[in-house]
Amino acid sequence: MFGLGAKNIGIDLGTANTLVYVEGKGIVLSEPSVVAKNTQSGEIIAVGAEARDMIGRTPVNITAIRPMKDGVIADYDTTAAMLKYFMGKALGGNSHPYVMVCVPSGVTEVEKRAVIDAAKVAGARDAYVIEEPYAAAIGAGLPVMDPTGSMVVDIGGGTTDVATISLGGIVSSRSIRMAGDKIDEAITTYIRQHYNLLIGERTAEDIKIQIGSASLEEAKTLDGMTVRGRDLLSGLPKTVEIKATDIAHAMNEVVTGIIEAIKETLEETSPEIAADVIDHGIVLTGGGAMLKSLDKVISDETKVPVFIAQDPLDCVAVGTGESLKNIEAMKKH
């Protein structure tokens, strides 16, 4: 049934990062979801970390693309090429594995189909999808099969997926297109409007990671940061000192949006599951889980304890990989 030596693999095909989990080995690859192409010939010049370093720095004949947007495929051919490259790098050679790929909860059938087809074009013998928050919950070690409710919030680059899970299934969920990328955009807009400074997306992300806090109170205690960009008025390079409180203000709308999605999901749950969530807390996964004070702010707003998963960036990939155990059952459907 399987090719000689072919292994099943799980892929966390993320807006910001793609991770590949090989059965029996664990995570073997983690790279930014970026592809650099020649604009005239369409030839691929670099994929992953090397392509990411080119964002905002490419000459006219090269473009660095992020083919995933808001958790779904925005550029089909480039996504398939990127997957092919990552699968080849992870498996080394010409194998045709069965592939499990995660998708945000609430994507359309067309969006799901596009992911399956792209994996097949990239060389998968067949491909299956798993919902991201379910994979995140498995990867975070939550008791997903037990008759007890768990709540997971996966904050990635493109989407925040909120779900309550019990007895091996999602009970209620929300997926909003508000996560790390929207925070970066909000920071870029704020600095343009308040400092007349144009900054690149890598700089905005650096600012978020270094001095971004979900809590204005905490931001008051943090140092500012020296930021370089281009002056909007003179067009010349400029350096400014940005305060952490400014960044907290800039991010506030996105943070509020994430909290609203969590509250709405909690409001939809049965009293039993709500009680379980109060007992066990909410678990945060995804890169956004590492945003300073986000756990505390969510806990203050929901009155529920909040925990950050161990290795939050890896949870979805680990859960997707673990779910490969069910691939035989999925093949029958």
Ligand SMILES: Nc1ncnc2c1ncn2[C@@H]1O[C@H](COP(=O)(O)OP(=O)(O)OP(=O)(O)O)[C@@H](O)[C@H]1O
């Ligand atoms: N220390 C940090 N503080 C705040 N945000 C962070 C930190 N580290 C990474 N991030 C953000 O996490 C996001 C990437 O997370 P992750 O890799 O989980 O997303 P993804 O799986 O690619 O996206 P999606 O699930 O939406 O498709 C980026 O927006 C990145 O800027």
